Amino acid sequence: MAFTMTRRNALATMAGGAAAGLLGRAGTASAAVPEMVWATWDSNGHPEYVVPFQKDTGTTIKLSYLSSEDAQFAALKTGSAADWDMINPSLNGSWRYIKAGLLKKLDLSQIPNVAKMYDVFRTTKKVQNDAGDTFAIPYLWGLNPIVYRTDKLDKEPDYTTLFDKKYAGQLAMRDYALESIAIAGLVVGVPRDKVFTMDAKELAEAKKLLITQKPLLRAYWQTIGDLTNLFATGEVTCAFSWRVPYDELQGKMAMGMAKPKAGVMGWCDCFAMPASLPDDKAAVAYKFIDYLLGPTYSSLVAKIGHYATTSSVIRDQLSKEEQATIFIDDMDVMKSFMWPVAPDNYSDWLKIWNEVKAS
């Protein structure tokens, strides 16, 4: 076979060589790290979501599911999460991790897909320290609705429904101080923009309401799998929830999802690395966050989990209906969200929550 060296061939050969070199190095880095532990929510880290990454890199992603953001922070702070290589702080809670020195400073040049993020997430200061260094990357967002059985409730619920004696024994609340106390705050009349900075009097009112709510509850749920199970077995018919039970049980039961007008709790999860992560693992972690912002993870999480990533990479490939399902048909939706922020006096909130549960 004859081979003629042309300018095009020469460039292609050089590019191929460079790519092979890069891939070779990438392969070596990944092969040197056989396993990475990703601490995340069960809804963000279904095993099938990480299969393509594992195939591409040869690194196994071991999933460690979180029970609450507070527990994640505490585990990192107390050193009981030494095996975690990649973690999942929330957008609005990231400041605590950064302030406590728990996160590794990120080099954004190693994450090409950052360029495809929606501006609101790409330019957020909430993941930076005072010097402007970035420590976390927002990658997944959505809202926390009230999920309910349409055949058991006669009207669409709002937050007051969660405190209504009429539904005693059928309700569930999340075992999470921040959101539960904030919801009680909204019900006692604290304005939406003040609910995460309630003063002592308002907190006391919220606490009183939560104590009256306790006998009405069937359970405080800790994991979304547990809540889904409670819906599936008929124990609970209405709960402040994530959307998972709605998606999982739709078709099997008459499920509804309400977005209370008083304010919808928005959430945004970030990717971060523990401060002590060694360089070889950090190299794989950079590839992983790039994967989370890329088309494969975005498609999987949109179609299976019905969540949107912070990247616009697949938005135009989705139908209008699919866009609506994950709330990206109209990006203004985020303006009506309440973004839960852990307040400075959060330890007081935690004490109140413990007292409510022990009452």
Place this chain on the structure above:
Amino acid sequence: MKLPLSRAHLAIPVAFLLFLGCLLPLILLLVFSVFTVDMDAFVMVPAFSPQAWAQMLTKPVFAFLIGKAVMFGLGTAVLAAFAGYPVALAIASLAPAWKGIASVILLTPLYTGEIVRIYAWRIVLGSEGLVNTLLMWLGVIHAPLKFLLFTPFTTHLVLLYNTLPFMVLPIWLSIELVDRRLIEAARDLGARPLHAFLRVTLPLTTPGLSVGLFAVFALAAGDMLTPSLLGGPSGVTPMSMIDNLFGTAFDWPLASALSLSLLLVLLACATVMSWLVLRLKGARAVFRGGMR
């Protein structure tokens, strides 16, 4: 060369382990309980502050939780004694081959994980579970009995079930060691079966009963998973509070003070139980090296 070692020296490694595994953490808890926490920097500050102990003594929630643990422990221990004694008597009266089978059946629930057992109970006691479905099918009830699941009743029931083997086994062993001729002598002297049981068998099996009571009390008072996952909104325990304070709330001083307080109260209860047990003839006989 002959080493100057006695049999008592064999206990040194275990004593060392006990020191490392029990006393040392307790000393650390005591030290942490007088520290403070800087919530801005999220670090513990070495200090000599009574803050955590003041909260411990002034906030009724902690006394309530400790009292709840004691009630769970005592209630379960007493119920397990009443339920376990007849089972132990029945096993002791079986032929040797059947005793083996009975012991396997008795211990089978312990071979499954606690989480598996908990979810199995949910299937049995739930609104659409086995018991409610059966009762509704029989026409005994027309709506599910909600109190079966996610109530203190559930917690007591499951704690009793989980701890029953720890009551039955020591009582059964005690019964096996009773000299049957003593019971026969009592019957020959005119004692009725119940009288012979109360005057001979029960006192002689007091050591087994005591071991069972102490074990079940400790297991039930310290359990966290069962109340948390089956007790519903009332499932909070001192253990879950300690877990929350050490973890989520990062309030190690208060968590340490609560841990020590719980330990002191449980030790006090165990001491009272020991004192009561030692009032019984059978237990005194064992501790004094024979019946007098």
